[in-house]
Amino acid sequence: MTTTKPEITVLHPLFDQQEAKLTGEGLGRMTMSPSVRVMLLLLRLYLISMCALLAYHMLDLWGVFVHSK
Numbered sequence: 001m002t003t004t005k006p007e008i009t010v011l012h013p014l015f016d017q018q019e020a021k022l023t024g025e026g027l028g029r030m031t032m033s034p035s036v037r038v039m040l041l042l043l044r045l046y047l048i049s050m051c052a053l054l055a056y057h058m059l060d061l062w063g064v065f066v067h068s069k
Contacts, residue, residue, distance in 0.1 A: 032040075059065060
């Protein structure tokens with residue numbers, strides 16, 4: 001009885017066949033549940049508030065705001 005090892009071929013993704021890319025033409029709007037809409041709104045508000053805090057911190061470091069004591 002002879003045993004043979006299976007031949008394994010490794011193909012780099014750059015040399016593989018090109019796959020057809022999907023396009024978003026004609027898909028329309030995505031339907032979302034109310035909970036998804038609320039979570040996306042909260043994420044948007046969070047990101048806006050973090051950007052506002054960063055801007056305030058940077059302006060404070062540059063001395064734009066004058067703190068009276």
